[in-house]
Amino acid sequence: MSLSRRRMVAGLGALAAGPVLADPLxxxxxxxxxxxxxxxxFWAAVARQFRVSAEFVNLENGYYGIMPEPVRRAYHRNVDHLNEVSSYLLRTTYKAQADQVRQRIAALLGVAMEEIALTRGGTEALQNLIAGYRGLRPGDAVMYADLDYHSAQxxxxxxxxxxTVRVERLVIPEPATRRAVLDTYAQALRERPGVKLLLLSHMNNRTGLVLPVxxxxxxAxxxxxxVIVDAAHSWGQLDFTIADLDxxxxxxxxHKWMGAPLGSGFLYIRQDRLADVDRVFADETYPPQDIRSRVHSGTMDVAPILTVGAALDFHDALGAARKQARLRYLRxxxxxxxxDVPGVEILTPEDPAMYGAITAFRVSGRTSEADNLAITDHLMSRHRIFTVRxxxxxxxxxxxxxxxxxxSADDVDRLALALRDLATSRPMVDA
Structure with missing residues (x-):
């Protein structure tokens, strides 16, 4: 059974009714x-900073992150201001404001502002890095894993x-222990000598596995x-800097775990490697030695970028280590x-260094798209828990x-009870 349009519209309509606390955190x-x-x-007080539907338990927060109220309100102000002053903003103060955002991002990551270029999201950043990489010659190979992001693949x-290169694909083993993962990459690199570029997900969006990047x-x-590292899901969910990834x-x-508005992201290129990534479409807006020439998004909605500072304020107030600890605790x-539930397979290991909030499960023998859509529909229709296949x-x-x-802890307890119910309701899942 699919989630009905009427039910989804009703759920979205309930957003306006949710209680919201605007008190400082x-x-x-x-x-x-x-x-x-x-x-x-304490976390109930944090939750009151978010405007969340009461119609269902949302356990599908990997797509993008709901803005906390201070960020949502700042975004609305920025949308209104942009609409009021229009191109005057873009031609006067916007570049300086964008540089302030770049500077704050760089400080959190432990890098220079000149190594950061703002994008409309992680996908655009990945596409620009992959398409612009200059180190390939005909006959070379590139490589990615089955768990890497589909758009990057x-x-x-x-x-x-x-x-004119070959594309190599490796499979990350199950169970995905640290040793097994390292051995898999070591073997792939050893046995495929033509590989010159590797895509590597810090935390993948399929199972949530965190790799020892x-x-x-x-x-490599x-x-x-x-190596091009996809850190779209990990930054803001895990506590790390660029040095931790090398x-x-x-x-x-x-707009995922930093809670900024949709349409905001960035790419990083170490300063001494900038020449190894082409300017986008031979962009001449910035000189070749400026990383911003590696992004050309046209006339874009700058309100999300102008709101990043408010998102970073919320992140700083809570702290990366506290966010990481809470999300791992909920998982x-x-x-x-x-x-111990028969037939329920957890696809991330018990090593805390290899997971954050995101974790996937599989019901034994239920590996098809139809099987897993039936499971997500079962969880939503019977338990009002929203997940994703x-x-x-x-x-x-x-x-x-x-x-x-x-x-809340009650939310994830509800999921655990639902999965126990699922294990005894196979005919419903099969339907």
Whole structure:
């Protein structure tokens, strides 16, 4: 059964009715992040900073992140201001304001502002890096894994005809232990000597697995392979800097776990590697030595970019370590309640360094698209829990579960009960 349009419209209509608290966020000092992660009254106060539908439990927060109220209000002000002053803003103060955003992003990542270029999202950033990479010659190869982002895979496949290169694909093993993942990449790099460019997801959007990027990058570098890191899902969800990834090229989203408006992201190119990525369509708006020449989005809606500062304020007030601890706690809470349920397979390991909020599960023997759509429909229609089916995993489709900062312990407990019900309701799932 598919979610009916009437039900979805009714749910969206309920957004305006949700209670909202605009009080400043007060974080208790001196409390370890792991301890604060279990403080439900504190996280209830955080949840009141978000305007969320009460019609269902939203556990599909990987697509994009709901803006907290201070950010939503700042965005509305910026939309109104842009509409009022129009091109005057774009021709006067916008570039300086955008540079302030770049400077704040750079400071959080531990890099220089000159290594950051703003984009409309992580996808655009990835496409520009992949399409613009200059280190390929006819007969070379590029490589990605089954769990990498589909749009990035398409861009890598596009290189086959445009650059006359081979496309290699590897499969990340299940169970995906740290050792198994490192061995898989080491073997692939060793056995495919023609590879010159590797796409590497810090946290993939299918199962939520977090890879040991720094170690894999070192393996690639030893084989003369450059790496483009997809960090769209990890930044704001995990606590890290560029140094922790040892990345030279990376793509980020701001409208996922940083809570900025839709249409905001950026790419990173280490300053001494800028010449290895072409200007977009020979862009002459900026000189070749300016990273901003690696992005050309035309006349875009700048209100999301102007709102990034408010999103970073909220992120700073809460703190990356606290966000990471809370999201891992919510993941652990539901996963540990269902690990003993027969037929329910959890697709991320128990190593905390290899997951954040996102985790996928699979019901044994239910690996098709139809099977997993039936599972997500069952969870929504019977339990009012919204999840999403994910394909592209070599071992079979799965269901992705993604709590957010506004998710309560009761919400994930409800999911755990629903999965136990699911295990005894196979005829309904099969229908």
């Amino acid at each position: 007060i974080v208790p000092p001196g409390v370890a992040p792991e301890r604060l992660a279990r403080d439900e009254p 398409y861009a890598m496949n596009w290189l086959r005809d445009r650059r 720094k170690q894999i990058t070192a393996l 570098r030893a084989h003369g392979v450059d 990345a030279e090229f990376a793509a980020f989203s701001l 652990d809470r539901w996963v540990h309640q269902v690990r 994910r394909g592209g995993v070599s071992a079979g489709d799965c269901v992705r579960v993604t709590p957010a900062l506004f998710t």
